[in-house]
Amino acid sequence: MSAQQPTPLGPPASVLMTGGSGLLGRYLARELLPQVERLQLLLRHPSQKLREELTAFLTSGRKDLERRLIFVQGDICERGVVPPGRQRQRLCKEVTHLYHLAALTSLDLVDEEVLTRFNVNGTANVLAFARECRNLRKVNHLSCSAISGTAHHQHDYFYEDDVDLGQGWRNSYERTKLVAEKLAISARRDLPLTVLRPVFLIGETVTGYLPFKALIYHLFDLLAGLRTLTRRYPPLRHLAQVMPGSQDHYLDLVPVNYAATLAASIGQAYSTRGKTYCLGNSHQAMNLVEILNLLLPLFDLPVPTFFYHPGRLTALARRAKPRTILRALLDLGGVPPEAFAYLDQTLRYDASNTEEHCEQVGLKAPYLPDHLPACAEYYLRHLA
Numbered sequence: 182m183s184a185q186q187p188t189p190l191g192p193p194a195s196v197l198m199t200g201g202s203g204l205l206g207r208y209l210a211r212e213l214l215p216q217v218e219r220l221q222l223l224l225r226h227p228s229q230k231l232r233e234e235l236t237a238f239l240t241s242g243r244k245d246l247e248r249r250l251i252f253v254q255g256d257i258c259e260r261g262v263v264p265p266g267r268q269r270q271r272l273c274k275e276v277t278h279l280y281h282l283a284a285l286t287s288l289d290l291v292d293e294e295v296l297t298r299f300n301v302n303g304t305a306n307v308l309a310f311a312r313e314c315r316n317l318r319k320v321n322h323l324s325c326s327a328i329s330g331t332a333h334h335q336h337d338y339f340y341e342d343d344v345d346l347g348q349g350w351r352n353s354y355e356r357t358k359l360v361a362e363k364l365a366i367s368a369r370r371d372l373p374l375t376v377l378r379p380v381f382l383i384g385e386t387v388t389g390y391l392p393f394k395a396l397i398y399h400l401f402d403l404l405a406g407l408r409t410l411t412r413r414y415p416p417l418r419h420l421a422q423v424m425p426g427s428q429d430h431y432l433d434l435v436p437v438n439y440a441a442t443l444a445a446s447i448g449q450a451y452s453t454r455g456k457t458y459c460l461g462n463s464h465q466a467m468n469l470v471e472i473l474n475l476l477l478p479l480f481d482l483p484v485p486t487f488f489y490h491p492g493r494l495t496a497l498a499r500r501a502k503p504r505t506i507l508r509a510l511l512d513l514g515g516v517p518p519e520a521f522a523y524l525d526q527t528l529r530y531d532a533s534n535t536e537e538h539c540e541q542v543g544l545k546a547p548y549l550p551d552h553l554p555a556c557a558e559y560y561l562r563h564l565a
């Protein structure tokens with residue numbers, strides 16, 4: 182393994198980021214702000230309230246940081262992304278680094294056309310904008326480990342260089358993110374582009390804090406629903422001994438602040454262009470049984486005695502009739518059946534490029550069993 186340091190950015194940069202109001206976006210923006218000369222956040226609706234909220238989160242009241250932060254109105258679904266005018270001209274002249282995070286991330290949104298407009302056409306528009314930036318040194322495209330779709334049916338590992346292995350999809354989000362990543366990869370012909378693929382985001386290390394729920398919190402929703410149901414109807418407690426999952430099912434989780442640290446560090450390095458990085462830590466992927474063992478006591482649920490295949494649960498949940506226990510559970514937790522499909526995962530995400538980068542810059546992945554319980558406790562106090 183090379184001990185060479187990755188080539189850094191050079192002089193402090195002017196960064197443009199899409200998706201800065203989103204979950205990962207605000208953590209990445211907070212990580213980048215002290216490191217750059219100017220951070221421009223592209224927002225669809227830069228209301229006074231949102232600007233104040235983001236400024237407080239990103240700067241913690243530091244005036245020097247506030248001066249570096251600029252909000253730009255724009256929409257990735259519009260051709261040109263930023264409306265014509267002086268600000269657009271300034272950005273095209275000045276921006277050195279672009280981070281593209283904006284996307285529709287809903288799992289249960291089935292309107293393929295809408296998802297295509299945001300995730301695929303939106304990415305094409307951002308890449309076209311990047312080509313207009315005359316001093317651009319780096320584009321970072323945020324993809325998603327879930328582009329692996331149903332590759333777990335044929336493969337044990339999904340490598341960072343793997344993209345389209347002919348896999349199917351569990352939902353339209355996955356499909357549109359895969360098409361978007363393919364667009365980004367083909368743009369490497371003329372753009373210095375890095376693909377960053379986060380695994381599932383969870384709350385911050387130590388505190389478990391999260392401003393709003395991430396996708397995998399549907400698992401917490403399910404457990405919270407089960408807790409409510411068993412408290413209301415104690416005889417149903419034996420039902421809680423049946424849990425989805427097995428020793429073969431894995432979940433790759435990454436604390437949101439660590440994913441942002443990785444994205445900032447990899448995204449800032451020039452030498453990472455042309456490569457793909459899985460923002461996770463394959464050595465730490467826990468199987469579902471290990472995860473449930475950490476979580477169940479916090480949700481006041483019994484140790485499971487029987488594990489049910491999550492894939493079958495997805496099929497059952499899709500057909501769950503009104504006034505059945507399963508329907509009540511889904512409704513209580515607000516869990517879309519599509520969420521169970523992610524518990525049926527035997528695939529491991531290789532993150533060799535990320536691990537090599539971390540070794541070079543001295544970044545150490547947080548130990549998940551130390552942090553996951555804090556995420557569940559924060560969820561139960563503030564998000565349930």
Ligand SMILES: NC(=O)c1ccc[n+]([C@@H]2O[C@H](COP(=O)([O-])OP(=O)(O)OC[C@H]3O[C@@H](n4cnc5c(N)ncnc54)[C@H](OP(=O)(O)O)[C@@H]3O)[C@@H](O)[C@H]2O)c1
Nearest residue numbers: 200202203204205206225256257282283284286325379382
């Ligand atoms: N969360 C995860 O577990 C996870 C895991 C792997 C990969 N990712 C990827 O990481 C990226 C960020 O994810 P996230 O969880 O932070 O997403 P998120 O919380 O859903 O935020 C999405 C962001 O995109 C913005 N956006 C949506 N449509 C837009 C448009 N037409 N123009 C401009 N901005 C638009 C939203 O702005 P508004 O405030 O206007 O809605 C918001 O800032 C995404 O590309 C996602 O696919 C996420």
